[in-house]
Amino acid sequence: MGLEMTPSQALGLWHSVTAEQVRGDARDLTLRQLAILLEVYLVPPPHTVRGLAATLNVAKPVVTRALDTLGQLGLVDRVRDEFDRRSVIVRRTVDGALYLEKLGDRVIANGRKLG
Template sequence: MLMDQNPLSTTDSMLDWMDTLIAYVRSGDPDLTNRQMAIIFTVYTRRGPHTVRGLAEKLKVSKPVITRALNKLGQLGYLRRQRDEADGRNVFVVGTDKGASFLDRFERFIKSDAEKRDKGFPARGEAPSFANH
């Protein structure tokens, strides 16, 4: 069955998010999964302390799933594990300067592209400014 050119009724917010995602993929920044993005957003925007167990409960996934995502985010320098000085059995997940910088850029790209769209450009389907950074 062939699909129409625009089979779904989309809202402006969905189109804005699509433009941001396309621009992010084009940006050259690491291509993070939704799960990795959810973890990094949680650690940087929600009061901690954050643990593997707590993140797993929040996202409703297993601890090994969180561990794999943290391994990648750690390799990128966006998050790090820090042993609890009071109880060495506990390991916290904490942000880094590099991770904060990544999220700051991501937020600026979203705001910048939204402001440009509000002013009438770029037209849908054109590369937003995020793609040129």
């Protein structure tokens, strides 16, 4: 990455990005929802509720609630695994990819302001 930051600068960047995100997008994701969304989009699939819960070290119902919201917002989609009907596969959507692309653009723009 090459960009060296102090903890204060890193928090300042996080603050400016999150404040801009709140002002610029009506979808107000929790930190848990954002962590799940990033996991689904940045880590190669497949993703399951069970796998996401294990990765984030939270209970499956916590992931399910977050996915309910992300699904309602059109940021992810869920389908039953055709090979294991007990398992739910979490899939990416175009809207989710666009949401994270804009968020990434905000991080870059705000990072440039730092130096």
